[in-house]
Amino acid sequence: MPNNKKSNTFTVPRTIQTRSTTSRGMGNTIARQNQTTASTSSRGRRPKANTQRANATSPPSPAQRTTKRQRVLSFDEKLQQWFDQYKDPEDEEGRIGHQGFEQWMNDLRVDMDSEYPLLLCWKLRVSTMGYVTKEEWISGFKKWGVESNEQLKMKLPELNNTLTSPDLFKDLYRYTFDYVKDKNQKCIDVEVAIYMWDQLFAKRPTPHVKEFSEYLKQAKQPKVLTRDQWTNFLEFVNTIDETLSNYDLESAWPCVFDEYAEWRKAKNDKTR
Numbered sequence: 001m002p003n004n005k006k007s008n009t010f011t012v013p014r015t016i017q018t019r020s021t022t023s024r025g026m027g028n029t030i031a032r033q034n035q036t037t038a039s040t041s042s043r044g045r046r047p048k049a050n051t052q053r054a055n056a057t058s059p060p061s062p063a064q065r066t067t068k069r070q071r072v073l074s075f076d077e078k079l080q081q082w083f084d085q086y087k088d089p090e091d092e093e094g095r096i097g098h099q100g101f102e103q104w105m106n107d108l109r110v111d112m113d114s115e116y117p118l119l120l121c122w123k124l125r126v127s128t129m130g131y132v133t134k135e136e137w138i139s140g141f142k143k144w145g146v147e148s149n150e151q152l153k154m155k156l157p158e159l160n161n162t163l164t165s166p167d168l169f170k171d172l173y174r175y176t177f178d179y180v181k182d183k184n185q186k187c188i189d190v191e192v193a194i195y196m197w198d199q200l201f202a203k204r205p206t207p208h209v210k211e212f213s214e215y216l217k218q219a220k221q222p223k224v225l226t227r228d229q230w231t232n233f234l235e236f237v238n239t240i241d242e243t244l245s246n247y248d249l250e251s252a253w254p255c256v257f258d259e260y261a262e263w264r265k266a267k268n269d270k271t272r
Helices: 014-044 048-055 062-070 075-084 098-107 116-122 133-143 151-163 166-180 190-200 209-219 228-240 255-271
Strands: 187-189 224-226
Touching: 062 116, 075 133, 098 116, 116 133, 116 151, 116 190, 151 166, 151 255, 166 190, 166 228, 187 190, 190 209, 190 224, 209 228, 224 228, 228 255
Parallel strands: none
Antiparallel strands: 187 224
8 A cells, every 4th residue: 555654854856966066076176276275375485484584694793704714814924934935944943044045046036146145134134144043034024014025026126226325335234244254253254255345346336346356366365354354445445546546555544455555556567
């Protein structure tokens, strides 16, 4: 017998179910799109807080920059490094020796037989021939304001002017005696004196230098010159004319000059 009783179950029409299902599907799709967009946007931009922290980073301080740069050497340190280039590692006193000095002259493009080695030693007030101490090097170049070979090369013409300055030349001439003299001696050999005169007067034409040197070689006496004889020679060549016409045998010149004057007179008599 058919059951005519109405069912209490609510049946959703198929069209409505389909629309509802579609609506829910679209909602889920939109939600996923929104999530994807938000995620993409999040990956494409830096967080605001990070940007603020980056902008807040300050540049390195001067102290930090200084530590990254090489420390600038002081003037004394530059002179020390310069000195160490030529220092003899085997010298007990840590001096520049003969080999180092020759290398220094070579680096300066200076001939060892020129006047410059003597002029440089005079400028540094070197006390022992052939050796330069660290104290002499640093003190001398510090006063001169020179810290490298490049700067020194530019000073060489100025140094050469010493030979034409009467006051500077006089100081150089007196210095030379102590420079070439052995520490335990009071005199210098005649051969050494003649060699130094050749250097000192090479660019300073002076009467008697050549003739006096010739006389000493021929006379063979004296074999050495005292400080007084060395010093008086400069005064002699500056005041006595080439012909010796103003030379007085009765004056207080050292005997070696009287003997030279007599030798010159005898030589002139032979040529007449």
